[in-house]
Amino acid sequence: MAIGKDMSGTLTIVVVEEDRDRAVAIVDALMDSGDHEVHVIADPSGLARKIAAHAPDIVLIDIDHPTRDMMEELTLASGPLDRPVAMFVSGAAGGLAQAAIESGVSAYVVDGLAPDRLKPVIDTAIARFRMFRQMRTELAETRRALEERKVIDRAKGLLMKAKGIDEDAAYALLRKTAMDQGRRVAEVAEALVTASGLLS
Known part of the structure; x- marks a missing residue:
């Protein structure tokens, strides 16, 4: 077009x-x-x-x-x-x-x-x-970024509770896992939150 x-x-x-x-x-x-x-x-x-x-x-x-x-x-x-x-x-x-x-x-x-x-x-x-x-x-990208931020925050909370670590360490773990798997941090966080929902 x-x-x-x-x-x-x-x-x-x-x-x-x-x-x-x-x-x-x-x-x-x-x-x-x-x-x-x-x-x-x-x-x-x-x-x-x-x-x-x-x-x-x-x-x-x-x-x-x-x-x-x-x-x-x-x-x-x-x-x-x-x-x-x-x-x-x-x-x-x-x-x-x-x-x-x-x-x-x-x-x-x-x-x-x-x-x-x-x-x-x-x-x-x-x-x-x-x-x-x-x-x-731009509005759609902003909404997506906000949704991803929420999922990452939930995943950090799950890691902090499960591993007894602080927020910075939880984010570092998410980031390292994402790099190791060649994925985005938000994708790893989404997988963790989904898995946690299945296990609870």
Whole structure:
């Protein structure tokens, strides 16, 4: 997937647009901005499958009068956690902008999809998607590190109790065992905690 690129690179773009004339105008504007591979989906039924079949770099959704149910369905189907999604709506849609952004839509543009605004909106959607993906990755890594720290602390406690040693010695034993076995300290700690649970 080419989400590291901005609009100046070649992108695979899926456009969800029911109106044929508007779809043609959008495709023309996209092709004018670069040598992109553009696929138009006119019928939103089975949208998730249709989008996945193209494995796009970005999804553009143009809706005249969205309802909350329609927004939720389109948002889920377009996979905003997998790729940037830019949603264009014709008029103000109450609190739907907030719902769309909370569900992961990278750009929410009121007053419809104007061909001359495509490039800046797509560039912004891609940049915003990359930023949020990085934040999700960092959050997941932080959570994993915290979970590992808890397991290591439990394993140290088990060793301290079983061997009558202090915390530093317990950690040194875990680290030496991990090095001897070519494993990570957290893996050795997890094995010790699991074994202790089976024996108790």
